[in-house]
Amino acid sequence: MDENEYDFRRLEAKWAPVWESERPFDVSDEPDDRPHKYILDMFPYPSGDLHMGHAEVYALGDVLARYWRLRGHRVLHPIGWDSFGLPAENAAIKRGVNPRDWTYDNIAQQRASMKRYAASFDWSRVLHTSDPEYYRWNQWLFLELYNKGLAYRKDSWVNWDPVDQTVLANEQVLPDGTSDRSGAMVVKKKLTQWYFRITEYADRLLDDLDRLEATWPAKVLTMQRNWIGRSQGAEVIFTVDGTDRTIPVFTTRPDTLFGATFMVVAPDSDLASELVSTADPMVRQEFAAYLEEVQKKTEIERQDATRPKTGVFLGHSATNPINGESVPIWTSDYVLADYGSGAIMAVPAHDQRDLDFALKFGLPVRVVVDVPSDEPLDPASSGVAATGDGPHINSGELNGLLKSDAIATAIEMVEASGHGSIKTTYRLRDWLISRQRYWGTPIPIIHGSDGELIPVSLDDLPVELPATEGLDLRPKGSSPLGGAEEWVTVADPRDGSPARRDPDTMDTFVDSSWYFLRFLSAHDDTQAFDPEKVRAWAPVDQYVGGVEHAILHLLYARFITKVLFDLGHLDFDEPFNALLNQGMVILDGAKMSKSKGNIVFFGEELDKFGVDAVRLTMAFAGPPEDDIDWADVSVTGSHKFLARAWRVACDVSSDVGVEPASGSAALRRVTHKLLADVSGLVEAYKFNVVVARLMDLVNNVRKEIDSGAGGADPAVREASEVVALTLSMFAPHVAEDMWEILGHERFVGLQTFPPADQSLLVEDTIVAIVQINGKVKERLEVEPGISEADLTALAMDAVARSLEGKTVRTTIVRAPKLVNIVTAG
RNA sequence: GCGGGUGUGGUGAAAUUGGUAGACACGCAGGAUUUAGGUUCCUGUGCUUCGGCGUGUGGGUUCGAGUCCCUCCACCCGCACCA
Numbered sequence A: 001m002d003e004n005e006y007d008f009r010r011l012e013a014k015w016a017p018v019w020e021s022e023r024p025f026d027v028s029d030e031p032d033d034r035p036h037k038y039i040l041d042m043f044p045y046p047s048g049d050l051h052m053g054h055a056e057v058y059a060l061g062d063v064l065a066r067y068w069r070l071r072g073h074r075v076l077h078p079i080g081w082d083s084f085g086l087p088a089e090n091a092a093i094k095r096g097v098n099p100r101d102w103t104y105d106n107i108a109q110q111r112a113s114m115k116r117y118a119a120s121f122d123w124s125r126v127l128h129t130s131d132p133e134y135y136r137w138n139q140w141l142f143l144e145l146y147n148k149g150l151a152y153r154k155d156s157w158v159n160w161d162p163v164d165q166t167v168l169a170n171e172q173v174l175p176d177g178t179s180d181r182s183g184a185m186v187v188k189k190k191l192t193q194w195y196f197r198i199t200e201y202a203d204r205l206l207d208d209l210d211r212l213e214a215t216w217p218a219k220v221l222t223m224q225r226n227w228i229g230r231s232q233g234a235e236v237i238f239t240v241d242g243t244d245r246t247i248p249v250f251t252t253r254p255d256t257l258f259g260a261t262f263m264v265v266a267p268d269s270d271l272a273s274e275l276v277s278t279a280d281p282m283v284r285q286e287f288a289a290y291l292e293e294v295q296k297k298t299e300i301e302r303q304d305a306t307r308p309k310t311g312v313f314l315g316h317s318a319t320n321p322i323n324g325e326s327v328p329i330w331t332s333d334y335v336l337a338d339y340g341s342g343a344i345m346a347v348p349a350h351d352q353r354d355l356d357f358a359l360k361f362g363l364p365v366r367v368v369v370d371v372p373s374d375e376p377l378d379p380a381s382s383g384v385a386a387t388g389d390g391p392h393i394n395s396g397e398l399n400g401l402l403k404s405d406a407i408a409t410a411i412e413m414v415e416a417s418g419h420g421s422i423k424t425t426y427r428l429r430d431w432l433i434s435r436q437r438y439w440g441t442p443i444p445i446i447h448g449s450d451g452e453l454i455p456v457s458l459d460d461l462p463v464e465l466p467a468t469e470g471l472d473l474r475p476k477g478s479s480p481l482g483g484a485e486e487w488v489t490v491a492d493p494r495d496g497s498p499a500r501r502d503p504d505t506m507d508t509f510v511d512s513s514w515y516f517l518r519f520l521s522a523h524d525d526t527q528a529f530d531p532e533k534v535r536a537w538a539p540v541d542q543y544v545g546g547v548e549h550a551i552l553h554l555l556y557a558r559f560i561t562k563v564l565f566d567l568g569h570l571d572f573d574e575p576f577n578a579l580l581n582q583g584m585v586i587l588d589g590a591k592m593s594k595s596k597g598n599i600v601f602f603g604e605e606l607d608k609f610g611v612d613a614v615r616l617t618m619a620f621a622g623p624p625e626d627d628i629d630w631a632d633v634s635v636t637g638s639h640k641f642l643a644r645a646w647r648v649a650c651d652v653s654s655d656v657g658v659e660p661a662s663g664s665a666a667l668r669r670v671t672h673k674l675l676a677d678v679s680g681l682v683e684a685y686k687f688n689v690v691v692a693r694l695m696d697l698v699n700n701v702r703k704e705i706d707s708g709a710g711g712a713d714p715a716v717r718e719a720s721e722v723v724a725l726t727l728s729m730f731a732p733h734v735a736e737d738m739w740e741i742l743g744h745e746r747f748v749g750l751q752t753f754p755p756a757d758q759s760l761l762v763e764d765t766i767v768a769i770v771q772i773n774g775k776v777k778e779r780l781e782v783e784p785g786i787s788e789a790d791l792t793a794l795a796m797d798a799v800a801r802s803l804e805g806k807t808v809r810t811t812i813v814r815a816p817k818l819v820n821i822v823t824a825g
Numbered sequence B: 001g002c003g004g005g006u007g008u009g010g011u012g013a014a015a016u017u018g019g020u021a022g023a024c025a026c027g028c029a030g031g032a033u034u035u036a037g038g039u040u041c042c043u044g045u046g047c048u049u050c051g052g053c054g055u056g057u058g059g060g061u062u063c064g065a066g067u068c069c070c071u072c073c074a075c076c077c078g079c080a081c082c083a
Helices: A008-022 A052-070 A086-095 A099-117 A132-147 A198-212 A218-228 A254-259 A270-276 A281-296 A352-361 A403-416 A515-521 A531-537 A552-566 A602-609 A611-620 A635-650 A665-683 A687-707 A714-727 A732-741 A788-798
Strands: A036-041 A074-076 A151-161 A166-168 A187-196 A231-240 A246-251 A262-265 A312-319 A326-331 A343-346 A420-425 A445-447 A453-455 A489-491 A498-501 A542-546 A579-582 A585-587 A766-772 A775-782 A808-814 A818-823
Touching: A008 A099, A008 A611, A008 A732, A036 A052, A036 A515, A036 A531, A052 A074, A052 A099, A052 A542, A052 A579, A052 A585, A052 A602, A052 A611, A052 A665, A086 A099, A099 A602, A099 A611, A132 A151, A132 A453, A132 A515, A132 A552, A187 A281, A198 A218, A198 A552, A218 A552, A218 A579, A231 A254, A231 A403, A246 A254, A246 A262, A246 A343, A254 A403, A262 A270, A262 A352, A270 A281, A270 A312, A270 A326, A281 A312, A343 A352, A403 A420, A515 A531, A602 A611, A602 A635, A611 A635, A611 A687, A611 A732, A635 A687, A635 A714, A635 A732, A665 A687, A665 A714, A687 A714, A714 A732, A766 A788, A775 A788, A788 A808, A788 A818
Parallel strands: A036 A074, A036 A542, A262 A326, A542 A579, A766 A818
Antiparallel strands: A151 A166, A151 A187, A231 A246, A231 A312, A231 A420, A262 A343, A312 A326, A445 A453, A445 A498, A489 A498, A766 A775, A808 A818
């Protein structure tokens, strides 16, 4: 190997061991005066080696971490593994390996790849969520929620695979309604599961999004707002005729109460079965058949709004509290059991779904809002519901009122008679956290023989997973942990009688909802996190990760943070001050996938072009939020640029510390303009522009060396040092080597940017443009301080020929940059 | 259907507050060095009938619009019977 040739393999082999032994980016617990920054990349799931998506997120996250160090901040940039989860278990079943071995083998591989990738992580704080040292505190968190009444059990309808005998996530149900594992038609089954009461936080989760407006992507804010789906309206209470059973309904349009001509109840609700139990045998039979049909439908089929309405009459009627009218009660699957009260008042004239149903089953349609339109058409004959505003008719005291007044008046009316009130409803459901899986955090609850739920004492945590030996991990409808007889059987803490552990494990999103706090006290075995460290570092200043977590992970982490705030463990209630969602790395316009065979492998790219070239390409490809099509970018180009930058450092022949003032003013201006602009650019995530400016600076140094004063020019040294510093954000090996070649002590990543010299930023001359009627005609070199009058005179002179025979009407002057001459006619 | 976003050269993309459109690259063409190729260095490269024309379409505001407003078109993403 020639030391005078740029060779990325040599540089990687040279520097990786140095960083490995010196650990320049570990953050100690010693106090430090520098301002703090907590930069966090979403931690990976260990499902094999790293892929190009990881290459992007860890390249971009490292740009930000390294940037803040260069700005003189103390930066915490930790990494860990989200290592519980289903793929480990699937691999275990399929290949007969131990899920633990599979997981930790993959972690070892990813860890080696990450080190090779040279991200500036603090390797002293690594955590794995599948370590008992971590999930112990996950269990502590569960108990904190349980004690606060935020973790509870309830019956619910879940996706059930009748062949594999297991619960499936919605994502595991294919569009045709079959299981992605067994191919069997998925059905609904009612099971008792653990939930976290996230709905209690719906308002705060929604309202606090306003505080993130400037620092989170608009897309994520919108998605979360839609997901929470706050809807304001009223609850109105109907009464089943001949009984004192009441049915509350939620409506956003209480003003249309006079137009309610029937009610609809969700077929899978308790109310429907209760009502039908006292109906004719004929009705009962029809209902039973309908319910069976509905339950055969998948969630996907059911959500198809274009499907014709179906339903049956429930054999009862109810009284509308606003006008005492009796209306029939039907059931239909367009009403959902778990939204609102699972029952609605149907106003077919003013709601399309109700109208579709009414027309199908011949139910009456009564117009109560006179919606002005070009072609007034009766909804019953047009088939189009009138959803607009207008004066109310056929509505007693509401007649003549417009929507907003009518809503207020209607609510007053039902409130006065004790039949309703203002009400807010949410789309957000409570978070189902039970999983009938092995590879997760055991739920720290003991079931007494009397059915009592007994939380495991904090002293007995962690409840460790039993060994897999002798366990049947195959899906069978209940958790494999239930088969670990010795593990599951415990003495009831109350009286020593036989009791059983809860056999379920927690959703792995629980693990990741607070991991950013654990990094602050990764090895503390006395508490989940140290409040002192939390005060020093949290919340996270900058979070980096994919948009696929826009709802789930980010919503859960926000929820858990608010819970911990309420419990007094934190003094902030939003976990991530700023969020960057990087795009995907795709190939030939499509997402990479094994089946399509369009995969670029992380390791192969590093072998071919080197770590620095791949990282630089990630930053230079375009705005970080956009997808990178690997076919459209040039890693070779990045490699060539890095070699060019490295050679520039080799050509510097002045001494360390040489006074730059005597150097080329033109080159110094380019150098200092970059220094002046780099902060704004990085903080606006314009990494691609920083790289472009860096290339420009290198081109300028090259020119100065080759055709200017040469490598001895002090400005060349100054520029090369700024190149090394700036480049360290993108290409750590090249930057570190340049720094050494330039005669400095390592590490370049621990230096700070010199301040930009403002006096150097002023141009000697600038180009003013002369326009006629807004079109550019001439360019003039002028002094920056030129007066408006002088500039105008110069401009007039420059375009005199074009102005011949024309009358100048007015002149717009923006000295020193622009003159626009407006002519008449 | 509802909500959010994006449209700029052959390609990836730049463009403070409205003020030189296409920075920086890739690709391509030509040249120098070397010469087997590659590397390195230099020059050119939006279109053009050489008048001009150009930021998806059509309009508007303005002395001036990629940027602001309206219309339409295309594509991407999210949600989708949520009462």
